[in-house]
Amino acid sequence: MQTPTYLASALRLPTNGLDYAILGIYFAVVLGIGFAARRSVKTSLDFFLSGRSLPAWITGLAFISANLAATEILGMAANSAQYGAYTVHWYWIGAIPAMVFLGLVMMPFYYGSKVRSVPEFLLLRFDKSAHLLSSILFAFAAILVAGVNLYALALVVEALLGWPQWVAIVVAGFFVLAYITIGGLSSAIYNEVLQFFVILAALIPITVLSLKKVGGWDGLTDSLAKSHGDDFVTAWGGTGIGSANPLGANWLTIVLGLGFVLSFGYWTTNFAEVQRALSAKNLSAAKRTPLIAAFPKIFIVFLVMIPGLAAAVLVPKIGTSASDLQYNDAIPYLMQELLPNGVLGIAVTGLLAAFMAGMAANISSFNTVFTTDIWAKYVAKDREDSYYVRFGRLITAIGVLASMGTAFLASSFSNIMSYLQTLFSFFNVPMFVVFIIGMFWKRASMKSGFWGLLAGTTAAMVNYFVIYKQGIIDIPTDQGANFVSAIAGFVAGAVVMVAVSLFTEPKPVAELQGLVYGTRSPGMAEPPSAGDDAWYRKPALLGWGAVVLAAACYIPFSF
């Protein structure tokens, strides 16, 4: 498979001064937010966690925006062009239940224990070895994922605007570096909220026009059913165990691998996401952060799936050697074909915004973990607070430079989404198993955290690199392999944790208050603040509402 870089000239957009003006205004505003947020950074808590003081609608939109990155826009459109309507699984079963679980069940422990990061929770629940290992794994993964976003950005900018890749990488890296270094997490979160709306303004016109182009929803599904078979436009068709389907996964691996293990691992323990909720101003706002994010998440699938499916109709040979276009090119191709100058500028801005949001989320969580979890606890302890703010700014710059390096690693995968899910199965899933067992089983011992994490990570990597890549077990697609890796990592981590716990000392009950289900920490007792008892702010209602809505969305795609 050739790398998508060869497409440069084929997709070049007819941009003009209007488009560049729109883009220029946006970049000026991005920097402006950074400078304006600067005066709010006084302590390390301001820099890394916005002083735990943001309202829920802001953290909620930042939560969804941190996820609405390269993964969503290009990756999910690519997924739809390649696998069809199965893409809905990544949203309705692969996101909503986990987001609701994070908000309703886990957030009291995260927010109530006052930890500043996900690894810090493991430090309290388990011991230093689990903490250090998880901090290092997370820091490493964050740089890799930031690199994916940077690479995707460079690819798109090169193809669409004709800038050389290195120019795009340096320019985008510089902007992210500048606004996070200056304004800290507040700047990152504010930019994410803005990005959310710009991304919508970019995707909605593309979706509407591409749907009109292929003759509406009926025209779209009719053409696809003819060319790709009926299963291509259903959610569950052909997913019986043993039957073949484009995804290479059956309903069991979808539900367990994607819906449970991968999705819970990503949404509930990936600090790039959880950090947004930890910056909320009180427990109620923290709980509502992922719940508010769940509602746009349910519907965003249409804005990426419809363009992807339309691209599969308009370019029937997309992704095969008979066409110049890769799956990842679905959205850029539609922009070129359908958008006049003006909206084109908005769309380019939206794409760049999405990539920068994804990169910034990872960089801003990386600098927090590296500073508060690695540097402040093991290297330079007990310095005054302003030292850690300065160090955080320095490590932000180093993180951005490192992710420029990892951008090139991402170039060996033709479906960016597959690459990301591979990384998540290595890094998030083992973290999730350690969390879930540690949070719900008091007996899980101090030592079991470290060994569970190590075993889970190793098992997922062995499954991917040895069992799948060497062809020991035949799994048809990368995505199918990711689901299996995730399940393998989960099971191995769980078995090792239970085994180690049975032979080692449990943590004293007094030290588990507020960390294990069924206990309460002093911080959780705080009364709800004024206005939080309004019915539309009730976490349980928001959470269950999202679950019911997501389940209802499946109905038209199931028959």
Add this chain to the structure above:
Amino acid sequence: MSEYSEHEVQREVTELETRSATAARLFDIRRVIGGLFALYGVIMTIAGLMASDAAIDKAVGVNINLWTGLGMLLLGLFFLVWLKLRPTTPPTADADTPADDEKPTR
């Protein structure tokens, strides 16, 4: 072995929370979203009103600049009106004293 205890983390974070300046000094993002989208909305609406036939043909017969512009303008106005109706609640008086404005510059 001196393990980090939960109390230590909570004490540290609680102490930092009392000195935090975000709540008192961070500007309101609604102003930025409202301003940017109103500006984009005006630019796009004008572009839509002056749209050439070629641009409309390209967009499958839809004057997409006009519609996108109007949509963005509405969203921008929504944020500005919301800000007007529900301004940020002023922070508690003791949270911010101008005297300690010696923020380290990098």
